[in-house]
Amino acid sequence: MAIPSFVDQVTLHVYGGNGGHGVASVHREKFKPLGGPDGGNGGDGGSVILRVEPGLTTLVDYHRQSHRRATNGQPGRGDHNNGANGEDILLGVPDGTVISDADTGEQLADLTGEGAELTVARGGRGGLGNAALASASRKAPGFALLGEEGETRTVVLELKVVADVGLVGFPSAGKSSLVAAISRARPKIADYPFTTLVPNLGVVVAGETTYTVADVPGLIEGASEGRGLGHDFLRHIERCAALVHVLDCATFEPGRDPLSDLDVIEAELTAHGGLEDRPRLVALNKLDIPDAAELAQLVIADLQARGLQVFEISTKSGQGLQALTFAMAQLVAARRAAMPAPAPKRIVLRPPSVGGKGAEFTIKAEGELWRVRGEKPERWVRQTDFNNTEAVGYLADRLNRIGIETRLLELGARAGDTVAIGGDDAVVFDFAPQVDVGAEILSRRGEDQRFTEERPAIRRRRDKDAAYHAADDEVEGEYTFTSLGDLADDAPALDHGDDGVRER
Known part of the structure; x- marks a missing residue:
C-alpha cells in the first residue's frame, strides 16, 4: 500500500x-x-x-x-x-x-x-x-x-493548519485557482472534482497586511458525516479568522446554484461546530463565462440580504481579486487587533509542599489490604534492590521518615497486615510496626540487623552486665567512709585510698 x-x-x-x-x-x-x-x-x-x-x-x-x-x-x-x-x-x-x-x-x-x-x-x-x-x-x-x-x-x-483565511466550497469551485491567483502557491489544478487532496497554503500581501490563505479540499453534502474528502480536513479551518465561500457560478450539475451551494456548505460547517463566530465573505467565481455573470447578477441581492459581503471574481482574468484580497486583509487585521496581547513570559518558582509528612502519600484500606500511594514512596520502591537486605533496610528508613508507619498505626493497622505500595505493580509486604530503625547500622556488609532476631550471645551478655551492676550497687551500700586521722595505731589492715580508707 x-x-x-x-x-x-x-x-x-x-x-x-x-x-x-x-x-x-x-x-x-x-x-x-x-x-x-x-x-x-x-x-x-x-x-x-x-x-x-x-x-x-x-x-x-x-x-x-x-x-x-x-x-x-x-x-x-x-x-x-x-x-x-x-x-x-x-x-x-x-x-x-x-x-x-x-x-x-x-x-x-x-x-x-x-x-x-x-x-x-x-x-x-x-x-x-x-x-x-x-x-x-x-x-x-x-x-x-x-x-x-x-x-x-x-x-x-x-x-490543524494555522491559516488566517479559509476557502470553502464545492469541488471544482475554483478554490485552488484562487490561491494560485493571489499568492505564489502552486496547487494542483485540473478540470475534475476532488483534484485537491490536501490543504494548500498561500501567503497573500495586501497593503501592509500579510496573511495566509488555506484551500480546504472540496465539501459536499454529508461531509461532516464522512462523505467525500472534506470531512477529513474540516479541522484545518478551525483556526481561521475568516471564511470565504467560493461559489461556482458556471456549474453544469443539475439542481445546483450559488444559493443552494451556500446553504449546503453552511449546514456542514454548522454540523462540524465551532465556526459560528467567524466572519464570512462570498466570492462568486468564474465570471469570465457569460452565463456565470448573468447568474451572479440574479443572486447578489439575495446574498446581500443575508448580510454577506459579495465579490464578483474570475481567477482566470483577475477580475475582482484585488478587492477580495483587501477585504480579507481587513477582516484579518480586525481579528488580530481584537486578540489580547500575549502575556509576558514569567518565571514562576513553586516551593515544595509544606503540608507535612502526610501530604506526601495517601493510605486507603482495600478489604484486608492497606494500599499506600504517593510519588515518593513509589519511586523509592522502584529504586530499591530487594536482593540486598541493606538496601531494603534503607528503604524502611526512608518510608518511616515520612511517617508511613505512624499513619498506618493511626488508621488501625496491626502487625501482620498486608501493605502494598503502588498500583497494579505494587510491592506487597507484611506490616511489622515498631521496629527499631536507628540511624547506625552495625551489621556486616550486605546485612541489616533490623531484619534478624537478637542473637543469644548478645542476650546472655546483657543479662550478665545487668547482674554485675546490681551486685556492685549492693556492695557499695555496706561500706562506711572514715578519715585517716580517726584511725588508731592498732587498727586492722585497711584498704587505703587517696584521702581516706574504707573499713569493713
Whole structure:
C-alpha cells in the first residue's frame, strides 16, 4: 500500500530512556585497606520532545515510523565515575499540531509558534551510587539505588493548519485557482472534482497586511458525516479568522446554484461546530463565462440580504481579486487587533509542599489490604534492590521518615497486615510496626540487623552486665567512709585510698 505524502493525524508511541543503575564500590589501593565508598551514580535516561519546526507541513514521518525511543542512561562505575546521560530525541512537528493522550483523550498541548515544544515522555532518573549514599551514620553503604524506568506513552498528533483565511466550497469551485491567483502557491489544478487532496497554503500581501490563505479540499453534502474528502480536513479551518465561500457560478450539475451551494456548505460547517463566530465573505467565481455573470447578477441581492459581503471574481482574468484580497486583509487585521496581547513570559518558582509528612502519600484500606500511594514512596520502591537486605533496610528508613508507619498505626493497622505500595505493580509486604530503625547500622556488609532476631550471645551478655551492676550497687551500700586521722595505731589492715580508707 502506498504511503501518502500528506498525513494530518497519527498515533505515536514514545518511550523515555531508562535511568542507569548506581554502583556499590569500595576504593581499593595499596596500603589503604579502608578506602571508603567510591561508587558513581547512574546517568539519566533521555526524553522524547516534540518541537514545532516551521518548514514542516505534514506528519508523514510518524506515519512511516510510529515508535520513537530515547536512549538509556549508562550505569555508574567505581572511582566516582558517573554514568553518561541518555540523549534526548527532538521530534519536529508542523505549526498547529495538537497532542492528546491516546488512552484518556486529554489534550496535552496545542503547539503553535516556532520553537514551541512539549516533553511527551520523560526519561528515568539515574540511581545513586554508594558514594552519594554515604553519611555520618552510614559511612560505607553496601548497596546502591536502581535507575528508574523511562515514561511510556501513546499520543495522538493532530494537525490543524494555522491559516488566517479559509476557502470553502464545492469541488471544482475554483478554490485552488484562487490561491494560485493571489499568492505564489502552486496547487494542483485540473478540470475534475476532488483534484485537491490536501490543504494548500498561500501567503497573500495586501497593503501592509500579510496573511495566509488555506484551500480546504472540496465539501459536499454529508461531509461532516464522512462523505467525500472534506470531512477529513474540516479541522484545518478551525483556526481561521475568516471564511470565504467560493461559489461556482458556471456549474453544469443539475439542481445546483450559488444559493443552494451556500446553504449546503453552511449546514456542514454548522454540523462540524465551532465556526459560528467567524466572519464570512462570498466570492462568486468564474465570471469570465457569460452565463456565470448573468447568474451572479440574479443572486447578489439575495446574498446581500443575508448580510454577506459579495465579490464578483474570475481567477482566470483577475477580475475582482484585488478587492477580495483587501477585504480579507481587513477582516484579518480586525481579528488580530481584537486578540489580547500575549502575556509576558514569567518565571514562576513553586516551593515544595509544606503540608507535612502526610501530604506526601495517601493510605486507603482495600478489604484486608492497606494500599499506600504517593510519588515518593513509589519511586523509592522502584529504586530499591530487594536482593540486598541493606538496601531494603534503607528503604524502611526512608518510608518511616515520612511517617508511613505512624499513619498506618493511626488508621488501625496491626502487625501482620498486608501493605502494598503502588498500583497494579505494587510491592506487597507484611506490616511489622515498631521496629527499631536507628540511624547506625552495625551489621556486616550486605546485612541489616533490623531484619534478624537478637542473637543469644548478645542476650546472655546483657543479662550478665545487668547482674554485675546490681551486685556492685549492693556492695557499695555496706561500706562506711572514715578519715585517716580517726584511725588508731592498732587498727586492722585497711584498704587505703587517696584521702581516706574504707573499713569493713
